Amino acid sequence: MDRRHFLKQSTLASSLFFVPNFVKAFENLSTTSLGYKRLVIIQLAGGNDGLNTIIPFNNDVYYRNRPTIGIQKKEIIKVTDELGFHSNLLPLKKLYDQGHLTIINNVGYPNPNRSHFRSTDIWQTASNSDQYLQTGWIGRYLDEYGNKPYNAIEIDDSLSLALKGQNINGIATKNPEVLFRTSQDPYFKNVLDHYQDEHLSEHNLGYLYKTMIAAESSAKYIFEKHKTASNKQEYPNNEFANQLKTTSKLINSGIETKVFYSSLGGFDTHVGQLNKQSRLLKIYAESVEAFVSDLKEQGTFNDTLILTFSEFGRRVKQNAANGTDHGAASNVFIIGNQFKTPGFYNDLSSLSNLDDNGDLKYSVDFRSIYATVLRKWLGVEDKTILNKNFTKLDFI
């Protein structure tokens, strides 16, 4: 064992054995001005069909428009006189019963765009539908209030626009150990130690150098935090559940990360929707259930808010291929333990008063939800991040 290696190990040992417990406990709470509340964002990518997720089972218009893919009353988990859950969302129904779930109906934005690419950009950048922003809303949050890439982590191999700011980006990792090992190369360290060209163009080469420097220190920090924590629940065996499993470990390590981002894809059900969607909803609900239990058991659920959205809902009328085409407004799920009025935040919009494309009209701008989360949950100035004042909702 060489000297440096030994020193490293002994520092590590001392931090494990000699630091008094109350100090470690304190470390796990807020260590920065960012506060200790965390936000977990889940995107159901591809455009989830909200109407077959939360189903208006007493609505004839629904069944008339969906002769072969409408979900039969007897299969629905009814929760109000009008609305019920898809049968694979039983775990979500349990959260609903415990007051941990708020469902906001008809979430969208003016002049909805029906392209995945564009609408995902709109949701991720919090722009108007005719506005093109190069930064994501979480990225701008980092610009204002963060200082390290790991303040926002995407559990994936690659980083979404949502986490890209003007001056700082989040970091993506599916596996903190792999990330760390890659970053530790003596040659890189030497190259980076010699780096002095502050004037290099931010547009290309300078960007590469700066990204590398930030990556190296973030990888180290995330890895060191990650290895101190564990999971206290069994998770289903799929990639999405693994994302939440890693998220939970990181949250429970006391890492200085405010926002976690993950996604579940495959919701673009133009053809043969029923089987595809129910399989995905099952994956979603069971994974979230394990995640919430894990956080509860480790005492971190109170300080975690989970926001689930999709870039758009789908058309009310089904198509000829037993599927649905791209639509507009849809529902957003918010899971947590600090709600004023859990349950349904608002009623479902009319299914007969649709927009010109035959899609649900929005009644809640998604940016009102962002503004509420920023102001009331993360405790920051929402207007500077969203570039505009949006009405705050009163679910938190």
Add this chain to the structure above:
Amino acid sequence: MKQQDIQHLYWRAGFGVTPDLLNNLSNLDKHQVVNELFQKSSRPSRLEIDTSELEHYTLKSLLKNKSKRREFITKSTDKLKVFNTLWVNRLVTTDELLREKMTLFWANHFVCRDTNIFHIQQYNNTIRNNALGDFGDFVKAISKEAAMIKYLNNKQNRKQKPNENFARELMELFTLGEGHYTEEDIKESARAFTGYSHDFEGEFVLRKRRHDYGFKTFFDHTGRYDGDDIIDMILEQKQCARFICRKIYSYFVNEIIDEHKVEELATVFYKDYNIENLMRHLFMSDWFYDEVHIGSKIKSPIEFLVGMTRTVPVEFKKTKDVLKIQKLLGQILLNPPNVAGWKGGKSWIDSNTIMLRLKLPSILLANAKISIKEKGEFKDSFEKYYSKKNENRFVSVKIDWETFEKRYSNSSFDDLKHQLIIPELSDGTKTYLKTLSQNSKRNFCVQLMSLPEYQMC
């Protein structure tokens, strides 16, 4: 032609240039160099794998038998992986540089995905055949490709129940760009593409009973338009030429758009929509070789990987390794993230991909170890890496250093640096490189390739 300009041209129109070729081309003028580039790409070479073991399947046998259908899809998916690596290999070995680079460009323009190897192979070769041809013919051919008909749901697009997916992306992503058409234009043009379908082999079929022969109102004109008519009407808009040229400029010249230059290109392109003429104009323009453009582009993962293996030939022993590398770098050929394709530029780079990119040359070529031996240090354990090179665990490769050494035998260390690194080295890195021992061109090659500067072209 100046060496730097040749390197620039060959990186943008291809995947770099070998010392021999660079030497030969240096004696020619720009006109001759550009001509040679087009000359070598004048005829497309089909890219094809052996699919004989799949040829006994018929539509009838698949329709009747669900397990046969599953078997077909599994085998076909495996063949797609083979096709992917054959494509990568083509990029590494081809002399038809420009055609292959254009094929890569258009494959990320007319973005498509499918699991049927026959249809994907046909689609890929349609792109290759049209890559330097007439843009109008190109769009029409794409609209009739089986893979595209499936990917954007024209197959479900029927007179009784139109499906707008293809019509929307045709305008948003393939020809005009967001904001240059109305929702009404999409609805009406979708009707013109109703009934588009294909047979089992992948040949285009118009299902007459599903096609809407009625009047459509599109861009303020009314007629009984079919799909080709709609494409012709789109091409009449100069915006279409602008949209394509903007993308060409961003890909081949600089991500920072110069609107005047785009307009110049669009005016050339709008005349006849001939792609070869457009590219010739671009490569002959003096401004293409402006200092600001040289080394300003972040290589795509494929450009990075192909460029590297064109310098040091590497043979991957397993198909899945080639796919794994593409996945981790963020670009698997034939497997784009969505219909908009890969965004490119800075979006290739984040904390994760930058680390892997800097690490990959040493992973492939030097057992994941980059020499940090300083000047005056003894020749030591570094030789051992090479003796163990076949035990590489991350990927299993056979490295052909002999070819590398032959190629660069007349190059000094300084030449090697200039040939591998396109942009100006940053000051600190220049200083650091000077401290390193220069005993072996192999080591130096790996060191150069492990620099952020190597990511640029």
